[in-house]
Amino acid sequence: MCRKFPPESKRDVVRVARRGDLSQAEVAADVDISVEPVRRWVRQAHIDDGVVDGQTSSEHSELVQLRRTLRRLEMENEVLRRAAAYFAQDSPPTMSYPLVHDLAAEGIPVRLTCGVLGSSPQACYAWRAAPIDRRDLEDARLINALIDAHGDDPEFGYRFLADELQRAGLIAGERQVWRLCSQQRLWSATVRKGRRGSGKLPGPAVHDDHLQRDFTAATTHQVWVTDITEHPTAEGKIYCCAIKDLFSNRIVGYALDERMTAQLAVTALRTAVARRRPTGVVVVHSDHGSQSCARTFRAVLAAAGLQGSMGRVAAAGDYAVMESFRALLQKNVLDRRRWRTRDELHNAVVLCIEHTYNRRRRQRALGKLTPVEYELAFTSPTTAAA
Numbered sequence: 001m002c003r004k005f006p007p008e009s010k011r012d013v014v015r016v017a018r019r020g021d022l023s024q025a026e027v028a029a030d031v032d033i034s035v036e037p038v039r040r041w042v043r044q045a046h047i048d049d050g051v052v053d054g055q056t057s058s059e060h061s062e063l064v065q066l067r068r069t070l071r072r073l074e075m076e077n078e079v080l081r082r083a084a085a086y087f088a089q090d091s092p093p094t095m096s097y098p099l100v101h102d103l104a105a106e107g108i109p110v111r112l113t114c115g116v117l118g119s120s121p122q123a124c125y126a127w128r129a130a131p132i133d134r135r136d137l138e139d140a141r142l143i144n145a146l147i148d149a150h151g152d153d154p155e156f157g158y159r160f161l162a163d164e165l166q167r168a169g170l171i172a173g174e175r176q177v178w179r180l181c182s183q184q185r186l187w188s189a190t191v192r193k194g195r196r197g198s199g200k201l202p203g204p205a206v207h208d209d210h211l212q213r214d215f216t217a218a219t220t221h222q223v224w225v226t227d228i229t230e231h232p233t234a235e236g237k238i239y240c241c242a243i244k245d246l247f248s249n250r251i252v253g254y255a256l257d258e259r260m261t262a263q264l265a266v267t268a269l270r271t272a273v274a275r276r277r278p279t280g281v282v283v284v285h286s287d288h289g290s291q292s293c294a295r296t297f298r299a300v301l302a303a304a305g306l307q308g309s310m311g312r313v314a315a316a317g318d319y320a321v322m323e324s325f326r327a328l329l330q331k332n333v334l335d336r337r338r339w340r341t342r343d344e345l346h347n348a349v350v351l352c353i354e355h356t357y358n359r360r361r362r363q364r365a366l367g368k369l370t371p372v373e374y375e376l377a378f379t380s381p382t383t384a385a386a
Contacts, residue, residue, distance in 0.1 A: 005037075005274050006267040008255050012350045013038060014045045019347075022355075030354045032275055075108050079116045095137065097127045120144045122184065142172050143180055150186045157188040206293050207308035210283050215321040217247040220379055221278040224252065224306075225285045226268065226292070227322040228260060229329065231349075233339040240349055241268040241291070243284075244325060245276075248378075249363060250371035251325065251353050252276050256346050262294035269297065273304045285309040287319050328357065 017027045017038055024042065028035040047054040086099045093099075100113045101124075114121045123140040130136075142165065149164040150156060156164070162177040181187070217223040223246040230237050239260040243253040253272025257264045269284070284306050286292035292310070301308050311318025333352050339345040359372050366374040 004270070006255070006270050008257070008267050009271045009274075010041050012256075012346075012354075014041050015347055016350060016354070017042050018045065030359065072112065075112055076116050079103060079108060079113050083117060095127075095140075097124050100124050101128060120147055122147070139180060142170060142177070143184055145170055146177070146180055146184065146186055150181075154188070158186075161186070205288060205310045206298060207310045209311050209318070210307065210309040211285050211311070211318075213311075213318060215246055217245070220245055220247045220375060221276060221280060221282050222247060223283045223285065224272065225319070225321050226265065227287065227319060227326070228264065228289065228291065229326050230260070231329075231334050231339075231345060233342050233345050235340070235342050238342045238345055238349075239264055240329070241265050242322070242325060242353070243268050243272045244322060245371075246321065248371040248374045249325075249366065250358050250375065254353055256349060258342055260291065262291045262296050265289075265291040265294070266296050266300055269300050269304075269306075273300070273306075278304070278306070281305060281307050283307045283309050285311070285319075287311065288313055325357070328361075332356070 013027060013031055016022060016030075017024050022030070024038045025035050028038045043052070044054075044057060046052045048056045048058070082103065083096070083099060086093065086096075096117050096119055100110055100117070100119070103113050104110050110124055111121045114124055120140075120143060123143050127136075127140065145165055145168060146161055149161050149168075158178045158181040159174060161181065162172060162174045165172050165177065211223065215223075215225075224243050225246060226241060226243045228239055228241045230239050236258060238256055238258055240254060240256050241264045242251050244250065245252050252275060253268045253270075255264050255267035255271060257267075265286075282305075284301060286309070288310055291297060292308075298308065300306075329349065329352065333345075333348050339348075357371070359370055362368045362370055363374075369377065
C-alpha cells in the first residue's frame with residue numbers, strides 16, 4: 001500500500017526537524033520513515049517560506065484547482081450541449097433523469113448534471129433505484145420544490161412548505177406534503193425533537209461492537225482504539241485525535257487541529273494506515289461521535305480494509321482503554337504550564353507522542369518496556385518494521 005501522509009502529518013515532522021533539537025535522520029527514525037521524505041518536506045517548507053526558489057505549495061494547489069475548474073466547466077458545457085439536443089426533440093421528454101443517467105455512465109457526476117439542469121440529485125437517485133409511475137413522478141416534482149423551498153427557509157415546517165407549493169402553482173395536500181417531508185427529513189430547524197436537554201439524540205451505531213470490553217490483542221495491527229481530546233490555549237482550543245494499538249499501547253496515528261471535524265479523525269486514520277501499512281483486518285474501535293460516523297471516515301476504513309467498531313452510548317467503560325493516554329497527556333503536557341498559542345501546544349503534543357510516549361516512557365503493563373521496544377521484542381522483524 002502506498003504511504004500517502006496527510007499534510008498535517010508532514011507539517012508535524014517539519015516542525016520537529018526545523019527546530020534543530022534532532023537531526024533529520026533522528027526525526028525520520030522517530031516516525032518510521034526514510035530520511036529522504038523528511039529532507040523533501042523540509043525543502044518544500046523552505047520554498048514556501050521563500051528561503052529557496054521553487055514552486056510553492058500554494059502555487060501547486062492553485063494549479064490543481066485551476067485544472068479542476070477547467071474540467072468542471074468542460075463537463076458543464078457538455079451537459080448543456082446534450083440537454084439542448086435532448087429537449088429539442090419533436091416530442092420533448094417530461095423528465096431529465098434519463099439524460100442524467102446517460103451522462104453519469106460517461107463519467108459526468110450526477111450532482112453536477114442536476115445542478116446545471118436545476119433538478120434534485122436525491123430525486124434522480126430515487127428514480128434510478130425503482131421504476132417511476134405517475135405518483136412517483138408527481139412526488140419527485142413535489143420533492144424538488146420542497147427541497148428548494150426548505151433550502152431557502154430552513155425554519156419552515158410542512159404547513160408553510162405546503163403554502164409555498166400552492167403559491168408556486170403545485171397542487172398538494174398537507175398530508176401529502178407531511179409524508180414527503182418525513183421521507184426527505186425536511187424538518188423545521190426551530191423544532192427540537194427527542195428528550196429534554198440539548199434536543200439531540202445520538203444516532204444509530206454504524207458499526208457493531210467487536211470488542212465487548214476485551215481490550216487485548218495477540219499481535220500488532222489487530223485492534224486500534226481512537227478518541228478525541230480537547231486542550232485550551234490563550235488563542236482557543238486545540239483538538240487531538242489519537243489512535244492506539246492495543247498490543248503495544250503505541251500511538252500509531254494522530255492529528256491536531258483547531259476544529260473538531262470529521263477531517264480530524266480522517267487525518268489521524270490515514271496517518272496510522274500510512275505508517276503501519278496493515279495487511280490483515282484491523283478492528284478500529286471508536287465512540288458514537290459524528291467524526292467516527294462520518295461517511296469520509298467510513299470510506300477510509302473501507303479503502304484500507306479495516307473493520308469499524310463502536311461501543312454503547314453513555315457507557316464510558318467501552319472506551320476506557322484510551323483514558324491512560326489522555327491522563328498522561330493531561331499531566332505531562334497540558335497541566336505543566338499555561339499555553340499562549342496553539343502552535344506552542346501543538347509542538348509539545350507532537351514531541352510528547354513521538355519522542356517521549358512511544359520511545360522513552362516505560363510501561364509496567366509492558367514489562368517496563370516502551371511501546372516501540374515491546375513491539376521489537378514480541379513481533380517478527382517484518383511486522384515490527386511496519
